[in-house]
Amino acid sequence: MPSxxxxxxDYNPEQWPERVWAEDVALMREAGVNLVTVNVxxxxxxxxxxxxxxxxxxDRVLDLLHDGGIAVDLATATAAPPPWFSxxxxxxxxxxAAGLRLSYGSRQAFCASSPVYRSAAVGLATTLANRYAxxxxxxxxxxxxxxxxxxxxxxCDVSTVDFRDWLRRRYADLDALNAAWGTDFWSxxxxxxxxxxxxxxxxxxxxxxxxxxxxxxxxxxQLACFVAxxxxxxxxxxxxxxxxxxxxGNVYDLxxxxxxxxxxxxxxxxxxxxxxxxxxxxxxGAQVAFAADLSRGIARGTPWLLMxxxxxxxxxxxxxxxxxxxxxxxxxxxxxxxxxxxxxxFQWRASRAGAEKWHSAMLPxxxxxxxxxxxxxxxxxxxxxxxxxxxxxxxxxVAVLLDYPSVWAxxxxxxxxxxxxxYPEVLRWHxxxxxxxxxxxxxxxxxxxxxxxxxxxxxxYLVSDSAADHLASFVDRGGALVVGPYSGLVDPADRVxxxxxxxxxxxxxGIRVEEHxxxxxxxxxxxxxxxxxxxWSEALAAPDAVVERTYPDGSPAVTRRGSxxxxxxxxxxxxxxxxxxxVAGGSPYPPGVDGVWRVHPDGRSYLFLFNHGRHDxxxxxxxxxxxxxARWPSRTTVPAGGVVVLDVVARA
Ligand code: GAL
Numbered sequence: 032m033p034s035x036x037x038x039x040x041d042y043n044p045e046q047w048p049e050r051v052w053a054e055d056v057a058l059m060r061e062a063g064v065n066l067v068t069v070n071v072x073x074x075x076x077x078x079x080x081x082x083x084x085x086x087x088x089x090d091r092v093l094d095l096l097h098d099g100g101i102a103v104d105l106a107t108a109t110a111a112p113p114p115w116f117s118x119x120x121x122x123x124x125x126x127x128a129a130g131l132r133l134s135y136g137s138r139q140a141f142c143a144s145s146p147v148y149r150s151a152a153v154g155l156a157t158t159l160a161n162r163y164a165x166x167x168x169x170x171x172x173x174x175x176x177x178x179x180x181x182x183x184x185x186x187c188d189v190s191t192v193d194f195r196d197w198l199r200r201r202y203a204d205l206d207a208l209n210a211a212w213g214t215d216f217w218s219x220x221x222x223x224x225x226x227x228x229x230x231x232x233x234x235x236x237x238x239x240x241x242x243x244x245x246x247x248x249x250x251x252x253q254l255a256c257f258v259a260x261x262x263x264x265x266x267x268x269x270x271x272x273x274x275x276x277x278x279x280g281n282v283y284d285l286x287x288x289x290x291x292x293x294x295x296x297x298x299x300x301x302x303x304x305x306x307x308x309x310x311x312x313x314x315x316g317a318q319v320a321f322a323a324d325l326s327r328g329i330a331r332g333t334p335w336l337l338m339x340x341x342x343x344x345x346x347x348x349x350x351x352x353x354x355x356x357x358x359x360x361x362x363x364x365x366x367x368x369x370x371x372x373x374x375x376x377f378q379w380r381a382s383r384a385g386a387e388k389w390h391s392a393m394l395p396x397x398x399x400x401x402x403x404x405x406x407x408x409x410x411x412x413x414x415x416x417x418x419x420x421x422x423x424x425x426x427x428x429v430a431v432l433l434d435y436p437s438v439w440a441x442x443x444x445x446x447x448x449x450x451x452x453x454y455p456e457v458l459r460w461h462x463x464x465x466x467x468x469x470x471x472x473x474x475x476x477x478x479x480x481x482x483x484x485x486x487x488x489x490x491x492y493l494v495s496d497s498a499a500d501h502l503a504s505f506v507d508r509g510g511a512l513v514v515g516p517y518s519g520l521v522d523p524a525d526r527v528x529x530x531x532x533x534x535x536x537x538x539x540x541g542i543r544v545e546e547h548x549x550x551x552x553x554x555x556x557x558x559x560x561x562x563x564x565x566x567w568s569e570a571l572a573a574p575d576a577v578v579e580r581t582y583p584d585g586s587p588a589v590t591r592r593g594s595x596x597x598x599x600x601x602x603x604x605x606x607x608x609x610x611x612x613x614v615a616g617g618s619p620y621p622p623g624v625d626g627v628w629r630v631h632p633d634g635r636s637y638l639f640l641f642n643h644g645r646h647d648x649x650x651x652x653x654x655x656x657x658x659x660x661a662r663w664p665s666r667t668t669v670p671a672g673g674v675v676v677l678d679v680v681a682r683a
Contacts, residue, residue, distance in 0.1 A: 101255070130186070305318075556583065562603075
């Protein structure tokens with residue numbers, strides 16, 4: 032295990048003739064690579080036919096890497112069943128909502144509830160653990176790859192039976208299920224468990240309670256696959272860390288708070304993959320910050336690992352933009368600033384064939400005489416100079432709340448407005464804080480809120496009684512809370528709470544929502560302070576709150592009861608940023624600069640400063656830059672587009 036930060040990539044040597052491997056290891060050493068993920072899509076290579084194993088090549092790869100001083104994150108290869116497996120077990124192939132069974136031919140073509148798939152996956156993990164548990168190159172087990180990436184839901188008959196079992200555990204009896212789903216509506220009452228099925232394609236809106244439970248179930252089914260493999264690895268290979276790479280940030284099909292419980296503690300690691308979305312309205316820095324802050328939340332504040340990102344363009348978006356100079360460095364070091372213990376990429380060497388041949392890599396098609404390669408070598412040096420950061424924790428006193436079932440419930444069709452979408456709102460509020468120079472943790476509404484002075488809940492349409500009580504006691508203890516529109520309205524079964532609305536938050540916020548007033552496309556509303564809303568408004572009364580901003584007709588738009596704020600419209604980005612900056616207090620950094628602290632228990636503190644702007648910026652703080660060795664006696668200059676990591680001794 033390296034003592035500093037990890038640096039590396041997915042390494043897929045099975046795609047290359049062996050004569051290339053020695054050059055790979057030599058170049059990895061030149062770049063400072065110390066950890067690679069191997070065997071991630073290697074199932075067909077190590078088991079070319081049912082029960083026939085061929086480990087000769089993988090043995091040689093692990094030995095070669097070990098001789099080169101490079102540790103291995105060994106994957107269980109279960110994310111891509113080979114064609115022979117799918118042909119032998121066609122019932123494992125996933126079925127879509129319309130009943131169409133999908134073919135093999137890409138990857139992840141399996142049903143997570145299938146006992147045949149699960150037993151094959153556990154079998155493969157067992158075989159690998161028996162063979163490699165004692166290999167000196169082994170630093171970490173990498174279960175599967177991005178659960179739920181391509182087929183997060185399967186509507187086959189096996190899943191249906193599994194779903195019914197899951198519902199029996201949740202509701203015990205059919206009456207409780209009928210009550211939760213409100214099946215008296217549209218004559219949907221089930222009188223036998225055999226009538227209960229997934230929300231398959233039907234003629235119009237499916238039952239929203241059923242859809243919500245289905246999404247919960249699908250997340251749990253994927254999680255059960257992970258737990259089954261993890262348990263085998265922990266039993267046969269005790270003491271070796273185990274992880275699986277999540278997609279926190281861009282993807283929200285799985286309830287990562289449930290996954291958090293299975294990925295933390297002991298030798299378990301949270302790891303995450305993050306890719307910039309070229310057409311995302313947020314700045315790249317904000318996109319990275321959200322993914323990293325959420326990964327840290329899933330890791331419960333402990334260090335985590337950036338398992339994949341890209342050196343430059345990806346190949347799966349409509350237009351795949353190359354990273355401009357400096358972006359690779361800022362992205363990687365931002366993840367490190369926000370708690371990652373290193374930076375890994377997809378992938379080491381660009382593939383010559385296959386679906387990802389136009390995806391960037393550490394070693395690009397252009398070879399070593401390229402800007403990407405030079406940036407990769409430079410980043411390796413940067414990470415070596417940050418070795419002391421390892422093990423320190425990120426400091427944040429503001430939190431953004433995210434609840435996956437709430438997001439899913441709001442996504443069900445037949446809502447008041449298709450334009451108010453929960454997950455993008457969470458991203459937007461987090462980005463507003465990021466622009467205001469605030470480091471925020473992203474956490475579950477029931478997380479320990481005691482470290483925070485400010486909690487924002489951009490979108491909590493669905494909220495449990497216990498979460499609502501938890502937020503109320505946070506406010507009672509003096510914490511500031513800002514709640515976004517269309518929150519507090521339904522219970523965990525997606526049933527509308529009794530009047531007064533907004534249900535769970537009516538008394539905490541001192542308001543009454545009488546009616547939702549969605550706005551037309553392109554329509555905007557100017558509030559009394561000049562801030563601008565669109566998409567959504569409400570007929571709101573504030574019997575027990577101060578009216579901070581009004582709509583043009585004088586009715587309340589933004590309210591505050593003590594330190595609990597409510598925002599009843601979708602503020603545009605500048606207005607949202609101004610509001611959150613006011614509640615959070617001013618930024619200690621100049622515009623365009625974000626700063627993140629990582630602190631060791633013994634007080635050693637590091638301030639990561641990123642200048643996302645076009646001009647050099649000055650920050651009033653002293654320290655030594657770990658990246659360059661420069662000492663800044665009172666003010667630190669952060670070059671345009673650059674990064675400074677100050678060793679500050681004692682945190683200001
Ligand atoms: C990830 C995946 C990798 C690779 C990468 C490309 O989702 O885990 O195997 O496909 O995307 O960006």
